[in-house]
Amino acid sequence: MASLEFLVIIALLGGVLAYLVGKLSKVVGASLTVLVSGFIFVSVAYFGLNGSLDASITYLPFVSFEATDLYLGTSFGILVTFIFFMVSFFNPYFVDKFKYPSLYSMFYLFSLAGVLGVFFTDDFLVLFFFFELVVWTSLFLIPLGKSKKAASWYYGFSAFGSFSLLFAIFVMRNTAGSFNINDGLSMVGGSDQILVFILLMVAAFAKLGAFPLHIWLPKVLGNSPDPVTSVFSGGLEKLGAFVAVMGLVKLAPVGPVIEAIDMALGQYLIAILGALTIVFGTLMAIRQDDAKKLIAYSSMSNGGYILVALTLLNDTSVSGALYHVLIHALASTAAFLAIGAVNRQTGTTKMSELGGMIHKMPVTYIVYLIAIISMAGIPPMGGFVSKWLIFQSVINEGMILIAIATFFGSIGSFLYVFRPLAALFLGQELPEFRKVIKEAPFFMLLPMIILSGLNIFTGVHPSVILQYINNVLAELGVTELGITTWTLSGNNGDLYPALIAVVFGVGVVIAFIIFIVLKKSRKVDLMDTYTAGNFVYTEELLHYSVDFYAPIERLYEKHINIMKDFYKGIAKKVQEFGSFVKYFFFTNKPEITVLWVVIVLGILLLWGDLL
Amino acid sequence: MSAVLLIAIPILAAFISIIVKKWSPYMLLFVSFGLVILLGYLPFEIITIGGFSAPYGISLVVDNYSYTALYVVNVLFFLVAIINVCNYKKLGTILLVSLAGLNGLMLTGDLFNLFVFLEISGISAYIITTTNKKPLATFNYLVAGTVGSILYLLGLIILYNMFGTLNMQDMAVRIAASGATDIEVALPFLLMFIGIGVEAKLLPFNSWVKGILGHSNKLTGPMIAGVYAAASLFVFGRLLTEVFVISDTFMLIISVILAFSILAGEAMAYSSTKVREILLFSSIAQAGIAVLIFVSGFTGYAVLFISLNGFSKVVLFLIINHATEVVGSDEVIDLKGLFVNNKLVGASFTATVLSLLGLPLFAGFFVKMGILSQLFSSGDYVFPAIILLSSVVEGVYFVKLLTKLWYKEDNLPQVKFELPLVYLVVVISLLLVVFGLYFEPLHEQALVLVNHVKGVIL
Known part of the structure; x- marks a missing residue:
């Protein structure tokens, strides 16, 4: 038995210890985060899967944990602690670049404590306590990176989200008479329920970075230190998904039912916003030059898939949503870590400044490749399975416009995820990096390899995990997904993921043979391009990743700042009111x-x- | 020990310090420290001066409420005094007078006597603020403060004419017994509300704040924003909970004023580029929230809120005003990177701000949750929404401020903090963390004060 209280205390004390040790040696302090988060992940995963997590409380004041009905919280808890654990391997390598290294280690573990609390509590007030703890501790991780403004954007949206959550909590308390989560969500009714639904959705959207509360996400993910970006994208964003599950699945559907698609109006509106999130995220990702910002916008659009799928409330959609939470966490963390590794070795993440990294960092390349294949939803990676589940539930429901949006996002992701691949890793090496660059150290490669392995595993043999998700579905009161060892049954027939993987494997082998047999290509310099008869003054502009999708971008480039200007407008209005x-x-x-x-x-x- | 001594000792010391001028700073320290100690031996009682019973004599009331208030005010006063005593030796006498006045404000159970103490503490505040070296601002403060106390007096005269008593409890009883409608007493109450509102910094009666706190030094900043703000809010609380009968119209007007105070305060802080202005406008919003809690009838949490706020403001103003004195400017840009070399002070500042924002692990979280919980329980959704919205704005500008104070590469402001100041702010911020983790005592105190409201005395 592992006591949850014990784990929370370990995380908090570990944070303080990491701070003190970090004062003596930065790297040792940061290494402590690996130990502590590893310990917490292993305990949560092992005892969580056995169903023997101890919820009793002896020391912490006012905290209480869920004793039964643990599947939802446990699945989220295992996932996010896992992401924290994986990312923590990067901490010792990055910590010397930070202005306040020991503080970084401390807040990293404090956030972990907060995450544990959010997922495992049964009391709304405790949930809010830990939610806010996560907000302010992660807040201080952001300005260690490139932008100081990102922190205030993050706080603004987060605070708006968490105060909406708080408002919802108190409205539910007024109905249910206690802060119990399940009581509150099941007992609230009437106009209060609509209010609670809206407020919970605001909280979920703000945390998930979904349209229209998405502005902070690319800023934070694009500008934070690389480990922090990975944690945000793979871990902390998932708090939003958790709240979304509460509002969309646990709370009874809100609003009148639309007969044609047999769906409540509230859910339908959220589905539309989710679809918009997919579309806007995709469009913005296409036009990024910075690889981190690109993946950040892709994170945003993936949040949209989760929201769309959660609104449908049937077996394929909810399991698809929960599976997508997992898949996206694994894939985006791997992608961000790979980019982080490149960043550490070269000092930049701009696509137009890089190229040919495959020669020096082959493992990182493979990791990134697998991650983006999963993100684009191509078999045999996990992304295919989750998108298969989501797409068919959307189509089955007859929501044509939303289906179009999801397809658009999926095709769009082909357009953007392969660009960093081509720009960072493929192509020719830049002269300034040719000599100095090496592959990332082993302990940075380790988490990336593990994540890649999981990316493949989730695509080849998803039934193990979907079986567990079925437990969550049962707990949420949704029909369970039909699964056998090697098949998944959806609305339009069965899927054989392993078979698909085998076919793909054969294809890869054949391609590899052709690659070996055929003549080797000639190596040329990066700038050795079509400059005949011209002087080239700024050769970077001839890099093939510059203005790659200019014709598409031109279609919408005038409208990209509407939402940002809207929020800046609000800030300006507040300022004007003050003046x-x-x-x-x-x-x-x-x-x-x-x-x-x-x-x-x-x-x-x-x-x-x-x- | 009698509560009279809390007023008599500082006054006596003030007279002696006029005769022996050299002693005045030491007497100030000795007396204010002594009073903090003596408070431990104060019995709960009602003292009728001269033995005249309630409606005729002046009474001093020591109950849970005034006891807590006295403790907060005296401790804060002592802390501010100990930091500043060497720099402002000439002010020893006047600080002693103001201590007497503040203690009187907390203790008195008589409405006219309250006016007297308002004047005493007010006049000493005017003199204290002359150390800002901004005579015009002090003059404005004097005019505004005088208008405020006159309005209070006017309201009081009307009440006296109507009910023939000046004693607070007696007044409450007589109002209830007379069957006067809410509308009839609304005018005097509004006059008194505005009168105290000037001192308590409610918009739109508080234009003096910008001149005083915007140019404050290490003495006046913590003193006015910490000690005096706490004291005037405690007085407000006493009147609102024990004397005022709040009619619907009156409530509406108060609500509008308070909502406006809270929202406009945060907006003004958001639009400011000077650190001292950010702090002073944010304290206007906090004052609005404090009065709001009193009006809603949740005395316990209001007292906790005011106390925390007082301590927090002392920390913030001490740090910023010291830095401003050294750097010579309080623009955020000039103070950028202040904490890079002053990590301990910076950590205290940050912890205090986080507590002020009501974030978990700090004492502010518990108080804020308590306040919101009470407001929601009473079925009110509007004011919680206003408080929450305002705290989003508050959070954004404080986070902006913090990142600026913590991050700068080179050309850092050269500020050294003296040891007593560092020690003081670290201890206070540590206490905020301790009470954030172990808030049972705060909870109990809140419950005690809730039970106190209207009833212990009569």
């Missing part, structure tokens, strides 16, 4: 104050006369 009040009330003239006093009194007196 306005200052101008009117905070003068150097006391008579103005007296005037206001008289006006307020006058209002009351007139009021008294009139009434």
Whole structure:
């Protein structure tokens, strides 16, 4: 038996210890995060899967944990602690670049403690406590990277989300009389239920980075230090998915039922927003030059898939959504870690500044390749399975527009995920990197290899994990997905993932033979291109990744800043309101104050006369 | 020990310090420390001065509420005094007078006596703020403060005319017994509300704040924003919970004023580029929230909120005003990177801000949850929404401020913090963390104060 309370305390104390040790030696302090998060992951996974996590509390005040019905929380908990564990391998290699290294180690583990609390509690107030703990501890990880502004964007959206959650919590408390999560979600009804639904969705959207609350996501993922980016994308974003499950699945459907598609209006609206998230994320990802920002926007659109799938509430869709949570966490963490490895070795993530990394970092290349194949939803990786489940449930429901959006996102992801592959890893090596670059050290490769292995495993043999997800479905009251050892049954027939993998494997072998047999290609310099008869002044512009999709981008490039301008507009309005009040009330003239006093009194007196 | 001594000792010391000027700083320290100790031996009682019973004599009330208030005010006062005593030796006498005035405000159970103490503490505040070297701002403060206390007095005269008593409890009883409608007493109450509102920094009666706190130094910043703000809010609480009868119209007006105070305060802080202005506008919003909690009738949490706020503001203003004195500017840009070489002070500042924002692991979280929980329980969804919205804005500008103060590569501001100041802010911020993890005592205190409201005395 592993006590959850014990694990939370371990994470908190481990954080303090990592801080103190980090004062003496940065790297040792950061290595401590590997140990602690590894210990927590192993305990949560082992005892969680055995169903023997101990929920009792002896030391922590006011905290309480879920004792039964643990499948949902446990599955999320295992996943996110796993991501924390995997990413922590990167910490010792990155920590010396940070301004406050020991603080980094501490907050890394504090966030982990927060995550544990969120997934395993049965009490809304405790959930909020840990939710906010995650917000502010992860907040301080962000400015260690490139941008200091990203932190305030993140806090703004996060606070808006978590305060919506809090509002929902108190509304439910008023109905249910206690902070119990299941009571609150099941007992709330009427107009309160609509309010709770909207508020929970705001919280989920803000945390997941879904349209229209997505602005912070690319900023944070694009500018944070590489390990932090991976943790955000693979781990902390999933808090949003967790809240979305509460609002969309655990809460009864909201609004009148639309007969044609047999779906409640509330769910349908969320599905539309999810579809928009997919489309906008895809369009923005296509036009990025920075590989990290590109994957960041892809994270956003993947959040959209999860939302769309959760609204449908049937066996294929909900299992598809939960499976997609897992797949996206694995794939995007692997992709971000691979880019992080490149960043550590070269110092940049801009596609137009890199090329030919495959020669020096072949393992990283393979890891990235597998990750993006999974993200694009191509077999035999996990992404294929989850998208297979999601697509057919969308089509089966008859939601044509949303189906189009999901297909658009999927095809769009072909367009963008292969670009960093080509630009960073393939092509010619840049002269300045030719000598100095080496493959990343072993302990950075290890988590990437493990994640890649899982990316393949989830695509070849998904039934093991889907079997577990079926337990979650049962707990949520959704019909279970039909699974045998080697098949998944969907609405349109059965899928044989292993068979597909075998066929793909054969194809890869044949391609490899052809590659060996055929003549080797001639190596040329990166800039050895079509410059005949011209002087080339800025040769970077001739890099093939520059303006790669310019014709598509031109279609929408004038409209990309609408949402950002909208939020900047709000900020500006707040500022203007502040300046306005200052101008009117905070003068150097006391008579103005007296005037206001008289006006307020006058209002009351007139009021008294009139009434 | 009698509560009278809390007022008499500082006054006596003030007189002696006029005669022996050299002693005044030491007497100040000795007296304010002594009062903190003496508070431990204060029995709960109502003292009628001169033995005249309730409606005729002046009474001093020591109950849970005033006891907590006295403790907070005296401890804060002592802390501010100990940091500043060497730099402002001439102010020893006037600080003693203001201590007497503040203690009187907390103790008195008589409405007219309250006015007297308002004036005493007010006048000493004017003199204290002359150390800002901004005479015009002090003059504005004086005018605004005087108008405020006159309005209070006017309201009080009307009440006295109506009910013939000045004693708070007696007044409450007589109002209830007389069957006067809410509308009839709304005018005097509004006058008194505005009068105290000037001192408590409610919009739109608070234009003096910008001049005073915007140019404050290490003494006036913590003193006005910490000690005086706490004291005036405690007075507000006493009046709102024990005397005022709040009619619907009156409530509406108060609600609008408070909502406006909270939202506009945060917006103004958001639009400011000077650190001191950010802090002072944020404290306007906090004052609005405090009064709001009192009006809603949740005295316990209001007292906790005010106390935490007082301590937090002392920390924030001490750090920023010290840095400002050294650097010579309080623009955020000039103070950028302040904490890079002052990590301990920076950590205290950050912890205090996080507590102010109500984030978990800090004492502020518990208080904020308590407040929201109470407000929601009473079925009110509007004010929680306003408080939550305002804290989003508050969070954004504080996070912006923090990242700026923590990050800068070179050309850092050269600020050294003296040991007593560092020690003080670290201890306070550590306490915020300790009470954030172990909030049972706060909870109990809140419950005690909830039970106190209207009833212990009569």
